[in-house]
Amino acid sequence: MGNRNAIKRIVAHLLLAATSVLFIVPFVWMVSTSLKHESRIFPESGKPPEWIPRTDQFDEQGRRLIIYEGKPGVELKDVDDKKVILVDGQELNVWPSDVTPQTRIGFHWQNYPKAFATMNFWVNLRNTLFICVSVVIGTVISCSLVAYSFSRIEWPGRDALFVVVLATMMLPYEVTLVPLFVLYKWLGWTGSFKPLIIPAFFGTPFYIFLLRQFFMGIPRDLSSAARIDGCSELGIFMNVIIPLSKPALATAALFMFLFQWADFLNPLIYLQDDRQYTLAIALQQFQSNHESEWGPLMAMSTVITVPIIVLFFLTQRTFIQGITMTGLKG
Amino acid sequence: MTRTERRDLRNGLLFASPYIIGFLTFTFYPFAASVYYSFCSFNAIDPPVWTGLSNYRQMMSDGYLHTSLYNTFYYTIGSVPIGIALSILLAVFLNQKLRGMAAYRTIFFLPTIVPVVATSVLWLWVFNAESGLLNGVLRQIGVEWLLSQFGYGLPNWLSDENWSMPSLILMSFWGVGGAVVIFLAGLAEVPDSLYEVAEIDGAGPIRKFWNVTLPMITPTILFNLVMGLIGAFQYFTQVYIMTAGTGGPANSTLVYALYLYQKAFMYLNMGYASAMGWMLFAMVLALTVGVMYSSKRWVHYHGE
Numbered sequence: 001m002g003n004r005n006a007i008k009r010i011v012a013h014l015l016l017a018a019t020s021v022l023f024i025v026p027f028v029w030m031v032s033t034s035l036k037h038e039s040r041i042f043p044e045s046g047k048p049p050e051w052i053p054r055t056d057q058f059d060e061q062g063r064r065l066i067i068y069e070g071k072p073g074v075e076l077k078d079v080d081d082k083k084v085i086l087v088d089g090q091e092l093n094v095w096p097s098d099v100t101p102q103t104r105i106g107f108h109w110q111n112y113p114k115a116f117a118t119m120n121f122w123v124n125l126r127n128t129l130f131i132c133v134s135v136v137i138g139t140v141i142s143c144s145l146v147a148y149s150f151s152r153i154e155w156p157g158r159d160a161l162f163v164v165v166l167a168t169m170m171l172p173y174e175v176t177l178v179p180l181f182v183l184y185k186w187l188g189w190t191g192s193f194k195p196l197i198i199p200a201f202f203g204t205p206f207y208i209f210l211l212r213q214f215f216m217g218i219p220r221d222l223s224s225a226a227r228i229d230g231c232s233e234l235g236i237f238m239n240v241i242i243p244l245s246k247p248a249l250a251t252a253a254l255f256m257f258l259f260q261w262a263d264f265l266n267p268l269i270y271l272q273d274d275r276q277y278t279l280a281i282a283l284q285q286f287q288s289n290h291e292s293e294w295g296p297l298m299a300m301s302t303v304i305t306v307p308i309i310v311l312f313f314l315t316q317r318t319f320i321q322g323i324t325m326t327g328l329k330g
Numbered sequence: 331m332t333r334t335e336r337r338d339l340r341n342g343l344l345f346a347s348p349y350i351i352g353f354l355t356f357t358f359y360p361f362a363a364s365v366y367y368s369f370c371s372f373n374a375i376d377p378p379v380w381t382g383l384s385n386y387r388q389m390m391s392d393g394y395l396h397t398s399l400y401n402t403f404y405y406t407i408g409s410v411p412i413g414i415a416l417s418i419l420l421a422v423f424l425n426q427k428l429r430g431m432a433a434y435r436t437i438f439f440l441p442t443i444v445p446v447v448a449t450s451v452l453w454l455w456v457f458n459a460e461s462g463l464l465n466g467v468l469r470q471i472g473v474e475w476l477l478s479q480f481g482y483g484l485p486n487w488l489s490d491e492n493w494s495m496p497s498l499i500l501m502s503f504w505g506v507g508g509a510v511v512i513f514l515a516g517l518a519e520v521p522d523s524l525y526e527v528a529e530i531d532g533a534g535p536i537r538k539f540w541n542v543t544l545p546m547i548t549p550t551i552l553f554n555l556v557m558g559l560i561g562a563f564q565y566f567t568q569v570y571i572m573t574a575g576t577g578g579p580a581n582s583t584l585v586y587a588l589y590l591y592q593k594a595f596m597y598l599n600m601g602y603a604s605a606m607g608w609m610l611f612a613m614v615l616a617l618t619v620g621v622m623y624s625s626k627r628w629v630h631y632h633g634e
Contacts, residue, residue, distance in 0.1 A: 008535075012423050013430070019420065020437045023504065027440070029463045030452045042461040049466035142348040155342030165349070168357050172564055172614055174590055174607040178367060178600045179360035182374055202352020233341045262445035264567045269595060280447040287451050288574050294455050301448040312443050316436065320511060 030305070034298035037108040041294050055106030108295065112303070115286070115296035121303075123275055124282040131196050131267075131278060132260045138200035139207055139256045140249055146203045147211035148237050152223060162212075169205045173265070181269060191272045196263075200256075207252045210322070214248035215241060251322035254315055258308065279304050368605035373598040385605035395606070397581050398589040401495065405585060406562035408499035414554055417506040421513035422543065435514070439507035450571035453501045457487035488572060491582035498569060498583060509554045516550030517543070548629040556618055563614050566591065586610060 028051065033041060035053040115121070149155075150162050184195040218241060226236045242249070267281045277285065283300050290297065312319060331339075343350070368385055370378035389395055420438060424431055441449065456463045465484045468474055474484050485493040520543060528538050566587040569577065575592070577584025590610070594603035 009428055012426055012428060016423055016434045020434055023437050023441060026452055026456055029456065033455065048470045049463055145345050146349040149342045149345030153338050153342040153345065155339045158342055161346065164353065170560070170618065172611055174564065174587060175364055175611045176357065176360035177607060178594050178604045179363035180356065183360065185374065199352065199356045201348065202356060203349035208349060258443055262447065264447055280445055283447050283451060284571050287571065297451055298455065301451050304448045305444045308443055308445065309440065
């Protein structure tokens, strides 16, 4: 029995580890490419992918120096823009077929400043953060108020309206895409952050649902006790429910922040000037204008990804709980 | 109505008022307006002109629309069932109480939280035919050599119209982590006693999986299936970024939502796009209802 369990455990670990590698490898490739000089991004044909960035070496005069190994004494030098092959110090005209280039591990950091300079990085970052923070504030305030009404106040028509909330969660965005655009255009909101931010202050079905589920779990007696003490409904909401719901509010804020950080379609439709672009739109624009500059492109992808991964590691528990909560009770 | 009831109604409506106003303005009005626009010729600049069923009639004979429908079905059928099978498999392995499980779970989940724009640009590079990672690795492990023995070469992935959709489907499996986490929660709900009973009956791991695990997580499968179908029908961002909004090569990745976007915002054919939105809604609704209806036969609810 013990033996069989040990084998089972090893097989499970091997399978999971192999799958994990598949999931992780694209990220490693992204970071690795972001640290490579253009000349090393496209490998010579037949060469394996280079995982650890390598860099060319330079001699005292600043000339590019590529040393080839394979044959003792063989080196290749760029002397005044001319490629010269030296064997034991003697110039050769024929390229030796059995030599491989030798370079040192070295990171080409310049892709990062290059990407920053091509996009209006700091402007794009400021725009993204401004939109994200506004949307999070709007969502948390409006959804907690609405969820309170749906979970802690009994009123006729409440449950029918809640069915509407659930139904609109299923509504594909394509149905309202065009009329919303027309509406925002008529309001003069297109070409500004308004279409991205203002609707968040009027509640979002998913988060109303999430918070309602949480508020339902708070004992009724707490509200009754506060009511007897002369607390108004708003007082109960502010002083009883909100302080007890910090984990759920944090989950909602976190999800909304991540969603907004990555949102693509709405910024694509409503932002028209590159001074307004979010990071996501700026990266897509950068990609379509500089198709094969994989170094700076991967640098920018890394810059957009790393804060999210850090945020995820800091908030992992909140995260998984939130997913589970919506998945199981949905 | 008593005083308390009146007070509750007033408070209830007050607290819900952001949503009531928001629903009427940002959901109900656009919803109704899109019905109207779908019967109009409308370019978002001049007032809409009523053209009756002409948009719907045009949809019947629009070859691009048919291509886009085919592509969307291709993507959905390719990505959703295999994606669910993969996530169940991963979740079952993760569900064993082994050391390091939290780390594996984190790794599987990571790709789902990374901004889609970044992952799309990254995969564009991974799929690059000459210098991308995928072909680099396939060359390295001898797949290119093997294929060359039969007269084939490595696929050009996104730049080959036969491989572009399989590439996108392959990429979608990288994002199964969200479903894995939900399946893990589903697996945690399966009572240990059922496994113990199965063990007494002499069931091995495979029979335990088919006869205990799978039936017990059918509600979770239903949830992931419905969410997966809805998501696949609205597939847009990845393909927009990876094909620069074209749906190429040769329209092989022109999915329904992308064609709708093109009609609305590139050709300013807002009436047609609204009609397309309605058709999408009808299809998603029919699929969801169909799945829910069929679920009576295959979904097992605990305690029944």
